[in-house]
Amino acid sequence: MALSFAVVASSSSIMCKATNANNHSHLQDLSYIKRAALISDKSAGFTSPHPNFGCVIVTPSAEVVGEAYLYAQGTKPAEVLAVEAAGERCRGATAYVNMEPGDCHGDHTAVSALVQAGITRAVIGMRHPLQHLRGNAIRAFRSQGLQVDVLGEDMQSKLVEEARKACLLVNLPFVYRAASRVPFSVLKYAMTLDGKIAASSGHAAWISSKLSRNRVFELRGRSDAIIVGGNTVRRDNPRLTARHGGGHMPIRIVLSQSLDLPEEANLWDLSDVSTVVVTQRGARRSFQRYLASKGVEVVELDILNPRDVMEYFHDRGYLSILWECGGTLAASAISSGVIHKVFAFVAPKIIGGKNAPSPVGELGMVEMSQALDLIDVCFEQIGPDMLISGFLQPIPDLTPTIPSEDETFAIDPTVAPFETSIIFFYKTWDLYGAFSNFSPHPIQMPDEDGNYVTWFSVEHYYQANKFIGVSNPLAQDCIDKIKSAKSPEEAARMGRLTQRRHPHLVRSDWESVKIDVMYRALKCKFSIYPHLNSMLLSTAGSVLVEASPHDLFWGGGRDGEGLNYLGRLLMKLRSEFLGESSAASENTCIAL
Numbered sequence: 012m013a014l015s016f017a018v019v020a021s022s023s024s025i026m027c028k029a030t031n032a033n034n035h036s037h038l039q040d041l042s043y044i045k046r047a048a049l050i051s052d053k054s055a056g057f058t059s060p061h062p063n064f065g066c067v068i069v070t071p072s073a074e075v076v077g078e079a080y081l082y083a084q085g086t087k088p089a090e091v092l093a094v095e096a097a098g099e100r101c102r103g104a105t106a107y108v109n110m111e112p113g114d115c116h117g118d119h120t121a122v123s124a125l126v127q128a129g130i131t132r133a134v135i136g137m138r139h140p141l142q143h144l145r146g147n148a149i150r151a152f153r154s155q156g157l158q159v160d161v162l163g164e165d166m167q168s169k170l171v172e173e174a175r176k177a178c179l180l181v182n183l184p185f186v187y188r189a190a191s192r193v194p195f196s197v198l199k200y201a202m203t204l205d206g207k208i209a210a211s212s213g214h215a216a217w218i219s220s221k222l223s224r225n226r227v228f229e230l231r232g233r234s235d236a237i238i239v240g241g242n243t244v245r246r247d248n249p250r251l252t253a254r255h256g257g258g259h260m261p262i263r264i265v266l267s268q269s270l271d272l273p274e275e276a277n278l279w280d281l282s283d284v285s286t287v288v289v290t291q292r293g294a295r296r297s298f299q300r301y302l303a304s305k306g307v308e309v310v311e312l313d314i315l316n317p318r319d320v321m322e323y324f325h326d327r328g329y330l331s332i333l334w335e336c337g338g339t340l341a342a343s344a345i346s347s348g349v350i351h352k353v354f355a356f357v358a359p360k361i362i363g364g365k366n367a368p369s370p371v372g373e374l375g376m377v378e379m380s381q382a383l384d385l386i387d388v389c390f391e392q393i394g395p396d397m398l399i400s401g402f403l404q405p406i407p408d409l410t411p412t413i414p415s416e417d418e419t420f421a422i423d424p425t426v427a428p429f430e431t432s433i434i435f436f437y438k439t440w441d442l443y444g445a446f447s448n449f450s451p452h453p454i455q456m457p458d459e460d461g462n463y464v465t466w467f468s469v470e471h472y473y474q475a476n477k478f479i480g481v482s483n484p485l486a487q488d489c490i491d492k493i494k495s496a497k498s499p500e501e502a503a504r505m506g507r508l509t510q511r512r513h514p515h516l517v518r519s520d521w522e523s524v525k526i527d528v529m530y531r532a533l534k535c536k537f538s539i540y541p542h543l544n545s546m547l548l549s550t551a552g553s554v555l556v557e558a559s560p561h562d563l564f565w566g567g568g569r570d571g572e573g574l575n576y577l578g579r580l581l582m583k584l585r586s587e588f589l590g591e592s593s594a595a596s597e598n599t600c601i602a603l
């Protein structure tokens with residue numbers, strides 16, 4: 012069964028002793044690397060938009076002494092956790108990682124942890140798919156004297172290829188996204204044996220069995236967002252929640268050209284998760300205002316076609332999308348080339364009906380020879396239903412399409428990617444990702460009594476500050492929860508959700524103090540980490556822009572319409588660190 016979008020067995024004890032002594036056999040290497048891939052999948056949905064990382068540490072006597080996975084973006088790297096679990100037993104041991112570690116934070120955390128712990132060999136399932144990170148950790152390991160074996164490069168065989176594929180599958184959304192510049196998209200539908208997704212009346216609840224629908228909840232929990240078309244909202248009034256209690260919740264996206272949508276709909280209830288309606292520029296402005304008054308975000312695009320929508324959500328940092336629409340939108344999405352994989356639940360039922368809808372509408376094909384063949388097809392029985400899945404587009408081969416930095420310089424030595432006059436940053440994996448508030452750099456800030464308190468990230472501190480000083484025990488409760496949130500994303504989700512659901516818990520002066528709160532947090536971050544300070548100073552002469560397409564306050568917006576306050580604060584700090592008397596003396600610095 013494919014690992015991506017599939018249930019993965021839970022991990023067993025980490026102290027399993029193998030029979031072989033000293034050097035691990037080829038087969039053992041492959042079994043450990045597959046284990047690293049398997050455990051990396053345990054945080055499905057949470058690491059997004061980052062890859063899933065797993066690390067297994069094995070002694071020369073073939074004892075697994077530490078294993079761990081990245082829980083979420085911004086939390087401790089898998090390699091660090093595995094080293095912590097293994098302790099002294101790392102000396103002389105081999106580390107197996109499903110993917111070359113990335114270095115989002117400019118401090119080589121994962122590489123340093125393994126090197127300093129005394130690991131002498133690293134086996135790597137695949138190179139990092141992002142060009143600016145690709146090969147860096149491998150070079151760093153080798154320069155520190157470690158033996159590095161990369162599957163498919165230093166180790167080759169049919170079995171190696173199989174293990175490499177396991178590593179690839181676990182991060183498939185990331186690989187597709189890196190290659191195609193759109194999120195990985197899965198079209199899922201449930202149909203009767205006679206190929207209908209609803210009766211002629213439009214009634215569709217339910218075609219597939221409860222077991223299959225539970226499987227759909229699991230697929231939802233692995234996605235960043237679920238998309239439906241306007242008709243499905245009008246017809247089904249869906250909720251599109253994952254209903255698995257405590258897991259990751261994807262946002263809901265509605266595509267509607269007409270915006271002729273119901274005033275009351277389950278998707279406008281944002282108590283569990285938010286909804287974004289994407290429409291055509293100028294459509295029913297009064298209804299847009301109505302949705303906005305309910306807290307639903309409305310995004311206008313010039314022309315509403317699936318490719319533009321996907322490019323937009325790619326720029327917002329989305330990794331994977333589940334399309335649960337009807338045949339009209341599904342056909343349009345397939346024609347636009349944005350669907351990568353299909354999950355079809357086939358129920359052994361016949362409904363008939365000349366006008367009953369089918370899963371994919373008009374594609375303009377006239378001969379069977381034009382039919383789209385699925386690749387790597389899997390069949391799985393789920394209760395009474397059959398789940399058929401497969402890819403519509405082959406797994407991208409990143410080697411030729413994304414040249415490494417060295418290769419780029421070799422092709423065109425005039426390309427100097429670090430010398431741009433505008434530096435965009437957004438996701439922590441970007442070249443300047445450490446500028447993001449989601450970068451996992453703890454800060455120490457004084458509380459109301461002047462005592463220093465550690466916050467896991469600037470985002471934790473910023474979100475919690477919304478509720479500080481409010482005399483309501485729920486506000487304190489919320490601060491405590493944000494403080495112990497496991498990742499910056501989780502802290503952001505909690506802060507935003509509470510602000511939306513319980514606006515009375517937000518301090519009354521928040522709008523007037525939030526810039527100062529952010530400034531103080533950033534000042535601390537860039538003062539206490541020398542490598543971040545150097546990175547910031549190295550950008551002197553460049554305008555810093557947080558490339559968030561939707562946050563028009565802290566970010567620069569899609570077309571530069573955002574206020575870019577995060578970029579401005581960083582430039583202000585840079586000027587201060589450079590010891591310049593006034594921000595105005597630096598001609599690239601925008602005045603606050």
Ligand SMILES: NC(=O)C1=CN([C@@H]2O[C@H](COP(=O)(O)OP(=O)(O)OC[C@H]3O[C@@H](n4cnc5c(N)ncnc54)[C@H](OP(=O)(O)O)[C@@H]3O)[C@@H](O)[C@H]2O)C=CC1
Pocket residue numbers: 199200201202207208209212213214215218239240241242243244246247266267268269270271272315316317335336337338339340341343368
């Ligand atoms: N069994 C299953 O798995 C599922 C069954 N269904 C069933 O399918 C039926 C609805 O299917 P269908 O009518 O095809 O509805 P869709 O979900 O495909 O929605 C179509 C609508 O999507 C909007 N849209 C936005 N952009 C585009 C675009 N570029 N191309 C096409 N549409 C776009 C339009 O909304 P607007 O008109 O607002 O502008 C359009 O009318 C219902 O009966 C529902 O129960 C639906 C989902 C899954």
Ligand SMILES: Nc1c(N[C@@H]2O[C@H](COP(=O)(O)O)[C@@H](O)[C@H]2O)[nH]c(=O)[nH]c1=O
Pocket residue numbers: 200201215216217218219223224227239243247248249250251252335336356
């Ligand atoms: N009818 C049908 C599906 N339909 C999809 O599920 C949506 C309803 O989701 P929710 O409101 O969260 O339960 C519906 O609008 C459509 O997108 N899915 C399935 O797995 N099996 C089914 O038989």
